[in-house]
Amino acid sequence: MSYILIIGAKSDIAKAIAREYAKHGYDLYLAARNADELKEFADDISVRTQRMVKLVELDILEYKSHKNFYRNLEDKPLGVISAIGYLGEQEKAQADFTEAQQIMDTNYTGVVSLFNIIADDFEKRKNGFIVGISSVAGDRGRKSNYIYGSSKAALTTYLSGLRHRLYDARVHVLTVKPGFVATKMTKGMDLPEKLTAQPEVVAEDIYKAQKKGKNTLYTKWIWKWVMLIIKNIPEHVFKKTSL
Amino acid sequence: MNLMSWGMYPKIKSTVFKFDKKKTLRKIINEHDKLIPYGNGRSYGDSALSSNIINVRPKDYFIDFNEETGLLHVQTGVLLLEILESFVPRGWFLKVTPGTKLITVGGAIASDIHGKNHHIEGCFSECIKEFKIMLADGEVVTCSKEATPELFRVTCGGQGLTGIILDAKIYLKKINSQYINQTTIKTKNLKETFKAFEDYKDKPYSVAWIDCLAKGDKIGKCLLMVGDFRDDGKLNYKVKKQKSISINFPSFVLNNWSVRVFNWLYYGKVKQKVSKQIVDIDTFFYPLDAIGNWNLIYGKSGFTQYQFILPKESSYEGLEEILTAISKSGKGSFLAVLKLYGKANDNYLSFPMEGYSLALDFRIEKSLFCLLDKLDEIVVKYKGRIYLAKDVRVSKETFEKGYPKIESFRQYRKENKMDSKFQSLQSKRVEI
Numbered sequence: 127m128s129y130i131l132i133i134g135a136k137s138d139i140a141k142a143i144a145r146e147y148a149k150h151g152y153d154l155y156l157a158a159r160n161a162d163e164l165k166e167f168a169d170d171i172s173v174r175t176q177r178m179v180k181l182v183e184l185d186i187l188e189y190k191s192h193k194n195f196y197r198n199l200e201d202k203p204l205g206v207i208s209a210i211g212y213l214g215e216q217e218k219a220q221a222d223f224t225e226a227q228q229i230m231d232t233n234y235t236g237v238v239s240l241f242n243i244i245a246d247d248f249e250k251r252k253n254g255f256i257v258g259i260s261s262v263a264g265d266r267g268r269k270s271n272y273i274y275g276s277s278k279a280a281l282t283t284y285l286s287g288l289r290h291r292l293y294d295a296r297v298h299v300l301t302v303k304p305g306f307v308a309t310k311m312t313k314g315m316d317l318p319e320k321l322t323a324q325p326e327v328v329a330e331d332i333y334k335a336q337k338k339g340k341n342t343l344y345t346k347w348i349w350k351w352v353m354l355i356i357k358n359i360p361e362h363v364f365k366k367t368s369l
Numbered sequence: 370m371n372l373m374s375w376g377m378y379p380k381i382k383s384t385v386f387k388f389d390k391k392k393t394l395r396k397i398i399n400e401h402d403k404l405i406p407y408g409n410g411r412s413y414g415d416s417a418l419s420s421n422i423i424n425v426r427p428k429d430y431f432i433d434f435n436e437e438t439g440l441l442h443v444q445t446g447v448l449l450l451e452i453l454e455s456f457v458p459r460g461w462f463l464k465v466t467p468g469t470k471l472i473t474v475g476g477a478i479a480s481d482i483h484g485k486n487h488h489i490e491g492c493f494s495e496c497i498k499e500f501k502i503m504l505a506d507g508e509v510v511t512c513s514k515e516a517t518p519e520l521f522r523v524t525c526g527g528q529g530l531t532g533i534i535l536d537a538k539i540y541l542k543k544i545n546s547q548y549i550n551q552t553t554i555k556t557k558n559l560k561e562t563f564k565a566f567e568d569y570k571d572k573p574y575s576v577a578w579i580d581c582l583a584k585g586d587k588i589g590k591c592l593l594m595v596g597d598f599r600d601d602g603k604l605n606y607k608v609k610k611q612k613s614i615s616i617n618f619p620s621f622v623l624n625n626w627s628v629r630v631f632n633w634l635y636y637g638k639v640k641q642k643v644s645k646q647i648v649d650i651d652t653f654f655y656p657l658d659a660i661g662n663w664n665l666i667y668g669k670s671g672f673t674q675y676q677f678i679l680p681k682e683s684s685y686e687g688l689e690e691i692l693t694a695i696s697k698s699g700k701g702s703f704l705a706v707l708k709l710y711g712k713a714n715d716n717y718l719s720f721p722m723e724g725y726s727l728a729l730d731f732r733i734e735k736s737l738f739c740l741l742d743k744l745d746e747i748v749v750k751y752k753g754r755i756y757l758a759k760d761v762r763v764s765k766e767t768f769e770k771g772y773p774k775i776e777s778f779r780q781y782r783k784e785n786k787m788d789s790k791f792q793s794l795q796s797k798r799v800e801i
Contacts, residue, residue, distance in 0.1 A: 173431035
């Protein structure tokens with residue numbers, strides 16, 4: 127059992143995570159919609175590391191397909207990492223519920239549907255690890271992205287509950303809260319350099335934190351302190367800011 | 370955006386393009402002029418700077434590897450470091466590597482880089498089977514020495530001025546250890562240095578570190594390091610984490626006296642005339658990579674590397690004259706690297722020729738350019754040439770005198786409409 131299952135494998139963070147785990151000797155399942163588009167990337171990892179890389183089709187919004195998806199994985203994975211994330215557009219999501227629902231279903235409902243199935247299996251066999259990539263945006267609602275933020279807040283809470291539940295089964299759950307990361311998702315945004323991480327650094331941090339059995343990881347590390355401050359600004363002050 | 374080269378001089382604003390698919394790249398090429406490919410920003414001067422930059426570093430996929438032949442197929446933005454990380458543990462090494470592993474494969478081709486084994490293996494172009502390149506009209510050509518000889522000769526060493534290299538097939542060489550048997554020879558003057566190079570020229574790797582501030586009869590004293598791979602089966606290579614310098618050093622840190630002390634310590638550390646060491650790949654080939662951003666020690670104004678080569682028959686006289694001029698100027702150079710090269714190849718703009726090359730780092734300051742102009746005169750007098758991958762200031766006249774095939778290069782660019790499409794600050798300065 128040496129496979130790691132990475133879901134949302136087309137994202138830049140997921141790709142960096144895939145390379146990181148392959149480098150450390152793991153085989154990979156890369157799950158995404160139209161997974162065959164990842165063929166060149168899978169070859170890249172195989173040539174670099176001589177690891178097995180299997181592409182598997184997964185639509186996170188097709189909840190009903192999730193059971194079969196997991197059942198069909200021949201070698202059950204040692205661990206699962208979700209890099210699913212849909213930022214959406216805040217203003218559109220305010221005006222158009224379809225967009226809001228897409229954000230919530232992708233970031234929260236879909237992940238819950240799949241993680242429930244995987245958690246059951248890991249709990250039964252009494253090993254494995256689950257990594258969920260949430261976001262610092264879930265730590266406090268802000269007018270610029272609170273629909274995305276609230277869906278990530280829900281995911282953070284779900285993951286902490288899952289961690290609590292699986293503790294006795296020795297299945298570890300890691301919540302990852304990245305700050306700004308230079309990816310396709312944030313392309314075109316004017317991000318402060320000192321607070322922005324490269325996907326490779328995020329991947330390295332996640333690998334180390336998972337190995338160490340950390341519960342929550344802020345990456346870059348400075349976000350732990352940034353968010354501590356932001357969380358502690360009194361609401362009557364916070365609501366007047368333009369953060 | 371502000372992309373800089375390794376010398377951090379000049380600092381300019383450019384539009385930076387990235388591309389995912391060929392179609393996107395074709396569109397960029399169709400719609401814009403003055404384009405230049407940019408890899409990992411490790412060339413020192415302005416060869417990869419222009420108002421429109423195409424960043425190829427994100428194109429970093431490995432495509433295929435043949436265990437039988439050692440043929441590796443990678444995209445243009447793959448770093449040499451990534452190749453080593455994956456392949457040294459499997460017993461493979463680059464046939465030709467420069468003194469840093471932090472360059473892209475595309476950059477290695479564009480500068481037709483060379484390494485400590487130039488006298489045996491030649492330039493990077495020697496290990497290329499073929500590469501794909503998108504030309505000025507958007508057409509993609511598979512280029513090799515056999516199929517498209519002229520395109521090969523203009524592109525290898527052509528500083529990215531012929532098109533955008535997409536991927537390349539290169540041969541790796543077998544090794545059975547990540548360790549090198551190194552012999553260090555300490556010499557007292559230039560005469561001894563030259564003799565040591567000749568005595569050890571059968572060794573596959575050689576390079577000398579020269580004390581540029583030595584005066585009088587000590588001019589040209591050096592530590593010559595030669596070596597070859599061991600055969601002990603130890604291949605447990607891991608890329609070391611880089612240390613980094615967190616700030617720009619104030620410019621007074623690096624002065625004549627601190628360099629003098631550094632040189633004295635470095636040279637004085639070696640007691641015996643000939644000594645032997647076992648060192649790993651990173652120590653032997655890439656000593657400076659250990660500090661991620663060592664370019665910051667030269668301060669905010671940036672620095673340049675002056676690298677020239679002189680034909681063998683005039684090397685001794687020429688080097689003596691140049692070292693005397695530098696010593697007189699009192700301008701400290703942290704690093705002065707001397708090397709004996711093998712025969713030149715056919716590529717139009719490749720730097721190496723049979724003879725000695727010296728590379729010196731200088732902090733950018735007003736009075737520097739005057740000294741470098743003086744050195745240029747000596748280089749020209751002895752029929753030498755300047756390395757474009759390091760250069761940021763050479764004049765058209767000096768440059769041309771060193772490269773006899775320059776007119777063929779210019780003509781090829783013109784005929785294939787590359788001259789307005791692909792340009793760098795450097796290409797405009799030396800009019801190539």
